Amino acid sequence: MxxxxxxxxxxxxxxxxxxxxxxxxxxxxxxxxxxxxxxxxxxxxxxxxxxxxxxxxxxxxxxxxxxxxxxxxxxxxxxxxxxxxxxxxxxxxxxxxHVAGRHADLRPGSADLSAVAAVLAGLAAAPRPGLPVRPFAARWSGLIDSWHVAGSTLAHTDMSRRNWLIGDGGARLVDWATPAVGPAWLDTAFTVVRLVRYGHSPADAEGWAGQIPAFSAASGESLTRFAGALADMWQRQQDRAPAAHRGLLVDAARAWCRYRSGRSAVLMSG
Known part of the structure; x- marks a missing residue:
């Protein structure tokens, strides 16, 4: 800091x-x-x-x-x-x-989740901005095959609850420090991990994310690869952040990765 x-x-x-x-x-x-x-x-x-x-x-x-x-x-x-x-x-x-508000509550049952979903759905459906933004695939080069995270949708990429402000007008997404262009489901996938970190099961977190059309239409293989790459990356970065904070995110990403891998195995055996 x-x-x-x-x-x-x-x-x-x-x-x-x-x-x-x-x-x-x-x-x-x-x-x-x-x-x-x-x-x-x-x-x-x-x-x-x-x-x-x-x-x-x-x-x-x-x-x-x-x-x-x-x-x-x-x-x-x-x-x-x-x-x-x-x-x-x-x-x-x-x-x-200046927007008056508080940080989002991402725990199960929170009334804030509907406002967060509305913003994510709108962002996923927005046209590509008319300015150059680094592709997310370039940021994750070497972590995942680029086609899994290719796309032309503007993404925030940091779904920390502190970047959500909840006020009378709904939700606002702040601190656009690390934007990227990628698949329309990208920010929703990052949010799934945050929901797991705050107590949702991976199945429930994905169920919530399914209300966002871009996520429900995403390739299952790409989501599984994304979950694994995210868990691996956060594990390597653990020493750069407070252990309690980063450890919880690593655990959440690992839990989602295991869930995704289990779903993939069932689909392949079927």
Whole structure:
């Protein structure tokens, strides 16, 4: 995680560049640093409330905020709208529409699951954005045969519950740091693993995912290969993340992989 930078610790020139777009900043509510940004805060300003994210342009992960800035205009209704961005004296800062909400509850029986499914179905059916985005098959080169994860649908690829905001207007999917183009079922498949991690059985998680047409139409073999590749990749990455968090995801991916492999074996024997 990057070191947090408070609003008042930003260079004055950077704060002035932001204020030129927002009007006077009347109060600041820090959100704390995330995995990819140094600054994350809600600003009460002369023109309203805005959520800001910032990073040093020389940071190793500065490309993630550039991804968000580039992709956001192609996400109407799915993500909080990008209002502006500034690059000043070594800082990149982006201002987003402020959306009041809480992180999604992905546990069995949660009322949030229907809102999450609605967004995933809409995203899966959306036309390919008119900008270059790295293919998911290239990201997973060497992990899986490319044809299993080829496609032209824009995917988020990080279905953490913290990336879902649930509010009065439904669900919004935030933090588009690692988008890719791939099969229309990709984000739903990533969500299946998250559901298993939060207590769903693999069968129930897939049953929930079946309401999303792109997932129900997916190749069973491709889903099985995806589940295995995801479990293998997360296992290798375990040392790079808090053990409790990553271990639960590895266990969930392994459970889904075993379920998928068992289904495949039954189909082949039949």
């Amino acid at each position: 990057l070191v947090h930078t408070a609003w008042n610790d930003l260079p004055g020139s950077v704060r002035r560049a932001v204020v030129a777009r927002t009007g006077p900043v009347r109060s600041v509510t820090p959100a704390g640093a995330g995995a990819t940004c140094r600054l994350a805060a809600t600003l009460q300003t002369g023109s309203g409330v805005v959520f800001v994210k910032g990073i040093l342009v020389g940071d190793r992960l500065a490309w993630t905020l550039r991804n968000e800035i580039r992709v956001n205009p192609h996400l109407p209704g799915i993500a909080p709208r990008l209002l502006w961005h500034v690059e000043q004296d070594g800082w990149l800062v982006a201002g987003f529409e």
